[in-house]
Amino acid sequence: MAMEMGSLGTLRCTNPHRIQSLSPFKSVPYTPKSPLQLPPRFSSAFLGQTLQNKSLIPFKNVSRFRSLSPRAVASDVQAKPTVLVAEKLGEGGLELLRSEANVDCSYNLSQEELCTKISLCDALIVRSGTKVTREVFESSRGRLKVVGRAGVGIDNVDLQAATEFGCLVVNAPTANTVAAAEHGIALIASMARNVPQASASMKAGKWQRNKFVGVSLVGKTLAVMGFGKVGTEVARRAKGLGMHVIAHDPYAPADRARAIGVDLVSFEEAITVADFISLHMPLTPSTEKIFNDETFAKMKKGARIVNVARGGVIDEDALVKALDAGIVAQAALDVFTVEPPEKDSKLVNHEKVIVTPHLGASTMEAQEGVAVEIAEAVVGALKGELAATAVNAPMVPAEVLSELAPFITLAEKLGRLAVQLVAGGSGVKSVKVTYSSARAGDDLDTRVLRAMITKGIIEPISSAFVNLVNADFIARQRGLRLSEERILLDGSPQEPLESIQVQIADVESKFASAISESGDIKVEGKVKGGIPHLSKVGAFSVDVSLEGSVILCRQTDQPGMIGTVGNILGEENVNVNFMSVGRIAPRKKAVMAIGVDEEPSKGALKKIGDVPAIEEFVYLKL
Numbered sequence: 180m181a182m183e184m185g186s187l188g189t190l191r192c193t194n195p196h197r198i199q200s201l202s203p204f205k206s207v208p209y210t211p212k213s214p215l216q217l218p219p220r221f222s223s224a225f226l227g228q229t230l231q232n233k234s235l236i237p238f239k240n241v242s243r244f245r246s247l248s249p250r251a252v253a254s255d256v257q258a259k260p261t262v263l264v265a266e267k268l269g270e271g272g273l274e275l276l277r278s279e280a281n282v283d284c285s286y287n288l289s290q291e292e293l294c295t296k297i298s299l300c301d302a303l304i305v306r307s308g309t310k311v312t313r314e315v316f317e318s319s320r321g322r323l324k325v326v327g328r329a330g331v332g333i334d335n336v337d338l339q340a341a342t343e344f345g346c347l348v349v350n351a352p353t354a355n356t357v358a359a360a361e362h363g364i365a366l367i368a369s370m371a372r373n374v375p376q377a378s379a380s381m382k383a384g385k386w387q388r389n390k391f392v393g394v395s396l397v398g399k400t401l402a403v404m405g406f407g408k409v410g411t412e413v414a415r416r417a418k419g420l421g422m423h424v425i426a427h428d429p430y431a432p433a434d435r436a437r438a439i440g441v442d443l444v445s446f447e448e449a450i451t452v453a454d455f456i457s458l459h460m461p462l463t464p465s466t467e468k469i470f471n472d473e474t475f476a477k478m479k480k481g482a483r484i485v486n487v488a489r490g491g492v493i494d495e496d497a498l499v500k501a502l503d504a505g506i507v508a509q510a511a512l513d514v515f516t517v518e519p520p521e522k523d524s525k526l527v528n529h530e531k532v533i534v535t536p537h538l539g540a541s542t543m544e545a546q547e548g549v550a551v552e553i554a555e556a557v558v559g560a561l562k563g564e565l566a567a568t569a570v571n572a573p574m575v576p577a578e579v580l581s582e583l584a585p586f587i588t589l590a591e592k593l594g595r596l597a598v599q600l601v602a603g604g605s606g607v608k609s610v611k612v613t614y615s616s617a618r619a620g621d622d623l624d625t626r627v628l629r630a631m632i633t634k635g636i637i638e639p640i641s642s643a644f645v646n647l648v649n650a651d652f653i654a655r656q657r658g659l660r661l662s663e664e665r666i667l668l669d670g671s672p673q674e675p676l677e678s679i680q681v682q683i684a685d686v687e688s689k690f691a692s693a694i695s696e697s698g699d700i701k702v703e704g705k706v707k708g709g710i711p712h713l714s715k716v717g718a719f720s721v722d723v724s725l726e727g728s729v730i731l732c733r734q735t736d737q738p739g740m741i742g743t744v745g746n747i748l749g750e751e752n753v754n755v756n757f758m759s760v761g762r763i764a765p766r767k768k769a770v771m772a773i774g775v776d777e778e779p780s781k782g783a784l785k786k787i788g789d790v791p792a793i794e795e796f797v798y799l800k801l
């Protein structure tokens with residue numbers, strides 16, 4: 180067990196055998212939780228302030244709606260963010276948006292029009308009909324901070340581009356589940372009984388009772404492909420209709436399926452035994468055209484297919500062939516690879532196919548639901564909260580965030596301090612962060628801390644803005660390797676962390692005393708009484724609260740130094756909020772850390788530098 184006595188008398192016990200390395204860009208599975216309200220300090224420091232710094236309009240309550248036309252942007256309107264609603268949204272959602280933002284409802288925009296408008300918008304709300312491409316993010320020139328998808332599927336949003344541009348993407352994943360499931364059931368039943376064809380025939384003046392004899396559902400096997408929210412609801416309803424339901428989903432827990440009397444089976448088994456196959460998986464690179472010539476060939480002859488998920492999971496040409504060959508008896512499709520499909524689409528016009536124009540989510544109830552769900556998420560995100568439905572940012576439960584709040588501030592400030600200690604031209608490539616904590620490894624989520632340290636390091640030396648969404652991406656892009664290490668302390672874990680240490684390797688420092696024994700720039704901080712403190716610079720232990728800015732001076736320890744520097748600052752009316760001296764031994768080398776509320780003038784800083792006993796000093800803005 181290593182024991183270290185700081186010169187300010189703090190005793191730290193570290194056990195090197197319990198040090199764990201954390202991978203620098205560890206990805207943690209996303210589990211939707213309750214809506215995340217960032218603690219006030221965090222929200223302004225992290226999202227809100229970032230938005231303001233980078234010319235995003237701060238949030239105020241102005242009730243009057245103004246359109247997005249530049250002439251209409253008066254000063255009160257500028258105080259509110261602007262939300263572009265690009266597809267029809269339920270009234271409840273619009274009302275909520277209008278109470279907090281300037282709302283521009285512009286439907287059916289061409290891609291060019293969208294790209295032009297987007298540079299005036301802080302948020303964009305879409306459904307499935309708008310392609311939010313890389314070009315859209317590029318055209319927003321950094322202003323677009325949130326894309327809200329009023330529904331589930333986000334395959335129409337370029338998530339990679341959103342992340343690169345630091346734009347949060349949120350969706351409304353629950354409010355249309357039942358609507359989609361009901362539509363799936365409606366399609367199964369109407370396909371089996373030829374309802375659309377019979378209706379069209381009758382409206383054409385015919386009475387063809389023999390032509391439209393259908394098949395029964397009771398006792399038939401339904402394979403639900405994708406046992407998520409919609410798939411589960413379809414399964415429940417199908418069981419109520421007397422169908423035997425099986426499901427395939429590589430990621431679904433078997434006990435959830437068993438609980439409603441559904442067996443999870445392999446893909447092969449599902450498609451070979453089912454009479455009806457209902458698709459409910461997302462469109463991803465691994466599900467694209469998963470139903471193709473090969474899979475159709477394996478299906479039970481006369482199988483019937485329903486697709487309320489995404490057109491792209493079916494190879495549409497292969498489906499036409501399978502219908503013509505009689506392998507697939509009928510198909511009921513709500514979604515298509517290209518929407519709307521070509522007018523002369525063989526698939527749409529096939530006599531064995533019934534179609535609806537992507538109506539799965541289109542009930543009054545679902546549209547009101549998704550509108551409110553997405554408006555709440557977008558408004559919250561613009562205020563600096565993290566929506567529980569963010570799809571491209573790590574989610575951290577509210578209670579964890581609240582506990583970490585002062586450490587989040589500390590993390591950013593340590594990053595800012597450390598990078599300002601680097602001598603010009605050194606280039607920052609390798610950063611090591613060490614968290615000392617008595618909490619077990621899986622009880623400390625460091626993703627937000629890592630993002631804030633990255634923000635603190637990168638923002639002072641670049642024009643990039645960094646937030647929780649893009650921190651890892653920007654770090655990688657700039658060639659900054661950030662590794663994390665945990666030191667497990669003995670004792671009871673009251674606080675989530677004892678200290679955070681930031682080390683920058685392979686650089687020169689403009690304040691030589693910041694270089695530690697290992698040759699790296701090293702700063703360490705703690706939280707005391709809820710306030711972040713700097714506790715170590717290089718090999719020197721100090722204690723200064725990180726509330727304003729900091730002056731670090733190295734001197735030979737001697738009486739009167741605090742008074743001399745204090746007087747210079749006092750003459751300038753610069754308020755000193757904290758002062759501490761860390762020294763190797765009495766009358767030997769010492770580092771004095773001075774926390775100041777105001778920025779000292781260049782003259783005052785020169786006077787400090789001219790004090791004969793001061794060997795080097797640096798002024799660090801936080």
Ligand SMILES: NC(=O)C1=CN([C@@H]2O[C@H](COP(=O)(O)OP(=O)(O)OC[C@H]3O[C@@H](n4cnc5c(N)ncnc54)[C@H](O)[C@@H]3O)[C@@H](O)[C@H]2O)C=CC1
Binds near residue numbers: 404460487538539
């Ligand atoms: N037609 C419409 O208007 C609507 C369509 N949808 C679409 O329905 C689909 C399902 O939506 P939700 O149930 O809300 O999503 P969900 O995320 O709750 O469920 C999707 C399920 O698919 C599973 N899955 C992933 N890859 C798979 C694979 N290769 N094979 C089998 N299963 C796989 C996942 O594990 C997950 O359980 C999505 O594509 C969504 O966009 C949803 C609502 C309305």
Ligand SMILES: O=C(O)C(=O)COP(=O)(O)O
Binds near residue numbers: 355
């Ligand atoms: O939520 C989904 O995934 C849907 O497909 C619904 O799409 P829509 O909002 O109706 O354009």
